[in-house]
Amino acid sequence: MSIFNDTKIAFADKSTKQLEKAKWMFKMIQHPHLTSLGIKALNFTVHNNFPFVQDIVKHTLFEQFVGGETREKSMEVVKKMFKHHIGSIFDYAIEGKEEEETFDHTCEEIKQNIKFAEGNPAIPFVVFKPTGFGRFNLYAEVQAGKELTSSEKEEWNRIVKRYEDVCKMAHERNVIIMIDAEETWIQTAVDNLVNEMKAQFNKEKAIVWNTIQMYRTGRLEYLAEDLKRANEKNYFLGYKFVRGAYMEKERARAEEMGYQDPIQPTKQATDDNFNAAIDFVMNNLDKVSAFFGTHNEKSTELVMDRMKAMNLPHDDDRIHFGQLYGMSDNITYYLGDKNYNACKYLPYGPVKDVVPYLTRRAQENTSVAGQTGRELGLIEKELRRRKGV
Numbered sequence: 001m002s003i004f005n006d007t008k009i010a011f012a013d014k015s016t017k018q019l020e021k022a023k024w025m026f027k028m029i030q031h032p033h034l035t036s037l038g039i040k041a042l043n044f045t046v047h048n049n050f051p052f053v054q055d056i057v058k059h060t061l062f063e064q065f066v067g068g069e070t071r072e073k074s075m076e077v078v079k080k081m082f083k084h085h086i087g088s089i090f091d092y093a094i095e096g097k098e099e100e101e102t103f104d105h106t107c108e109e110i111k112q113n114i115k116f117a118e119g120n121p122a123i124p125f126v127v128f129k130p131t132g133f134g135r136f137n138l139y140a141e142v143q144a145g146k147e148l149t150s151s152e153k154e155e156w157n158r159i160v161k162r163y164e165d166v167c168k169m170a171h172e173r174n175v176i177i178m179i180d181a182e183e184t185w186i187q188t189a190v191d192n193l194v195n196e197m198k199a200q201f202n203k204e205k206a207i208v209w210n211t212i213q214m215y216r217t218g219r220l221e222y223l224a225e226d227l228k229r230a231n232e233k234n235y236f237l238g239y240k241f242v243r244g245a246y247m248e249k250e251r252a253r254a255e256e257m258g259y260q261d262p263i264q265p266t267k268q269a270t271d272d273n274f275n276a277a278i279d280f281v282m283n284n285l286d287k288v289s290a291f292f293g294t295h296n297e298k299s300t301e302l303v304m305d306r307m308k309a310m311n312l313p314h315d316d317d318r319i320h321f322g323q324l325y326g327m328s329d330n331i332t333y334y335l336g337d338k339n340y341n342a343c344k345y346l347p348y349g350p351v352k353d354v355v356p357y358l359t360r361r362a363q364e365n366t367s368v369a370g371q372t373g374r375e376l377g378l379i380e381k382e383l384r385r386r387k388g389v
């Protein structure tokens, strides 16, 4: 039996009313047809300013998966979780707007998050998404080695400057900054940029952390190269390890364009690769720190086992675990209860602007086999426990 089955611990922060609502919601999004219809209606109505729809969203999906409309309004959730030794990682969840003004605004928001996190153990990391700081196609063109026009060069320099500004500020304030990973055809451009930041700001400790998607082939080789670079240039490494979120899109593009699929051939191969990354971390702890971003119970247990075998304290500051807010509370709250470094990605933003994030969560919970079933099973178990049946 799984060690993550204690629903009293998992849902310590949720009222019975909230659990009833979550149960209803997960039941709805279990139906793919209903979800895709709902998403279409949602995108249309929210963007055409139907206030009552925003209200419905706010009291359902938003309440389940988002901390609040602003950083300040999310503080209630942050404080609640921190009482259970769970940190929050503010995730500015506005996606898909590709304008310079929006990129500047996002950069400002991240700087505010750094100030907010400084010296605050309830907020152990600050995170940003590469496409929050620049246009997707420009990253792709840089990666493909395309000759940029002079205005594109200026645009790229503005992206580089945003990275430099936030990493410099994070370094000055001793706050760890983590960069999310995205599609492979922009990720090399991102990796190169992040590597420059690492060389600049990770001399005393790992301040700038990159994300490594273990569903990709060749990532273990990449880690070995990265370690070699870090040893040569004398800086520390920090990684967020995930399996990866864009599998279908990656496979479809590779097939369409006729290049080798960059994703592991099977789920088992991805799992093995993720486990190999755990080994890589444990074998290089003098240089490497890690954040395991996963809802997978086996991977989480494996990290815990490896820590035990190495006599590491549960709260060793080189090892962290993270799940998304609204999902897998059974893992996060268990880890927090046992004094591991547990965190939640806590998205925030105006209801209208976080709809793309919410629709991804709804789709993911429809498509990821077992995830919704697992969430529902745990919620129902806890509701039965509270009713004494």
Ligand SMILES: Cc1cc2nc3c(=O)[nH]c(=O)nc-3n(C[C@H](O)[C@H](O)[C@H](O)COP(=O)(O)OP(=O)(O)OC[C@H]3O[C@@H](n4cnc5c(N)ncnc54)[C@H](O)[C@@H]3O)c2cc1C
Binding pocket: 179, 180, 181, 182, 211, 213, 215, 242, 243, 244, 245, 246, 247, 263, 264, 265, 266, 267, 268, 270, 293, 294, 295, 296, 322, 323, 324, 345, 368
């Ligand atoms: C805190 C946190 C931060 C995250 N940040 C990022 C990020 O920056 N970038 C990003 O891309 N994702 C990110 N993710 C999402 C992550 O990559 C996974 O998509 C998601 O967590 C599901 O994987 P899992 O390890 O939780 O669980 P599992 O359910 O064990 O694994 C599901 C994953 O396995 C892989 N998989 C499934 N089927 C196959 C198959 N047939 N062949 C090969 N592989 C397969 C896919 O990656 C799939 O998402 C993040 C997740 C968390 C919890």
